[in-house]
Amino acid sequence: MTTPTPRRPRLLGPLLVVLAVFTVGVNLRPGATSVGPLMTDIVDAFGQGAFASGLLTALPPLIFGGFGLLAVPLSRRLGLTGTIVASFVVAALGLMLRPASEVFAVFVVLSALALLGPALGNVLVPAWIKLHGGTRTVGLMTLYSATLALGGSAASALAVPLAGSEAGGWRDSLLLWGMVLAVPVVVWTVVLTRTGHDFPPPPARGEIGGSLLRSPTAIALTLMFALQSLNAYTQFGMLPQVLTDLGVTPARAGVLVAVVAGWGLVGGIVMPTVIAKVPGLPWIVGGFGLLNAIGYLGLILFPTVSPMLWACVLGIGGFAFPTAIALLPARTRSPLVTARLSGMVQPIGYLLAALGPIIVGVLLEATGSSAVVLWFLAGTGLLLAVAGFRVGLPRLVDHEIRA
Structure with a gap:
């Protein structure tokens, strides 16, 4: 796979960098952690049992692992920022369509798509911070790690209250995170207009290709x-x-x-x-x-x-x-x-x-x-x-x- 020649990127201002890291960090976990507290309602709605619960529990690490292997090859083609934007667009669609599923298999497939953005973001955001963070790398990694925990905890804590007491309320609860994911898509699209194709260039002595x-x-x-x-x-x-x-x-x-x-x-x-x-x-x-x-x-x-x-x-x-x-x-x-x-x-x-x-x-x-x-x-x-x-x-x- 050939890597497109990157154009000279425009500098990213500190505010934009911080906003990008904050919005992506907060949104990397809700697609996964918002499901657990609603597991019983979801499984019952589809007439499933313990196997379905186990499958949905194991799905995040499986998708993070499987799709994560594609992160570096895709980012060679699209750039770090471009890959994050594209994957979050797909994830947003998965999150918004998932609650409307009437068949459990469709719900699982859409859940996998909803986890695509986090799977690629997990891998690429630390590299993006290393490339664009400059002297702010430590501070940005602090922000990123903290917002990961914040987003995951908030989605888990809010899942049941957002569902309310009405039957099928779990669908509205899950739908919210697809709407929220529109925020990092917009922010990172703005970042993309400045970075262009930003896969890290090889070091001065040539690409480090050792295993x-x-x-x-x-x-x-x-x-x-x-x-x-x-x-x-x-x-x-x-x-x-x-x-x-x-x-x-x-x-x-x-x-x-x-x-x-x-x-x-x-x-x-x-x-x-x-x-x-x-x-x-x-x-x-x-x-x-x-x-x-x-x-x-x-x-x-x-x-x-x-x-x-x-x-x-x-x-x-x-x-x-x-x-x-x-x-x-x-x-x-x-x-x-x-x-x-x-x-x-x-x-x-x-x-x-x-x-x-x-x-x-x-x-x-x-x-x-x-x-x-x-x-x-x-x-x-x-x-x-x-x-x-x-x-x-x-x-x-x-x-x-x-x-």
Whole structure:
């Protein structure tokens, strides 16, 4: 596939860059997180059962992984900005048409299209920030990580209130996010008129074509992202059931999971600056994995002490996610390598993460023991600690693949 010759881009003003990152970050998660709270109503409306719920739960990481693999090839053709605009137009159509579906298979296909924009945006936005952010890269990554958490949490929290009490209200609730997605489409279209085709140019010595598999940092970052995402999707989808089995009331279990997710906003604000300025990063990033393991062990050994305490421990352990996102530009020098690294870490990581809810479901069905599930998750926390420690070392992927 040939890459069109880029025209000289016009400079992007600080306000436009911030507006672009804010609008895209807020809208990368609602298409996925707005479904979970309405799952029962959606599945019942189509006359489906547990399999349909499992499919819709696993769909986001599967689509993020599968479509994410197309991000770099498509952006070579359309540019980073052009690919984000095109994918969000398709996503907006999917979000607006999905609520009108009368057949479950159509709903699933439209849901996949609705996740196309986030799937490509996940990969390309860090590279876009690396290319266009300049001296504002750390601040923009902070904004991006924080708005990811904000958008995902807001969509989940508002899903049921927006649906109201009327039958079929879930359709109106889902429709809203398609209308909201028009905002980043407009903003990024304006950005596109200034950037033109903006796929990162090769470095001065020629394109860095070495395999990312030659980079220990790239491999460790992929494993870190996969393990953290595995924990996150398992927590969102299965942890309420596990907590209920441990004697926590369903309402309390929902609050605890919300607390775990809420810490992600703090992590998104704090970690890009920590990565840029704080020494001892390997111990900090490795410590997030240990905190995950400690949180799960606390629920196993001392479930009645304070479930809220263990939820906070797990939430702080979840800082591994915004850390992995912020490390994509921090562990690369060339925006081209940032795009390639993001195109490997996130798609593969999300595909591996989709195994988490499946494995937990199998363990629950085979053993009927929530403790077994928590021991499994604690083990993934230890693996996350090892991968995080390696990623925290001050190494550049550019150098490793060139060596």
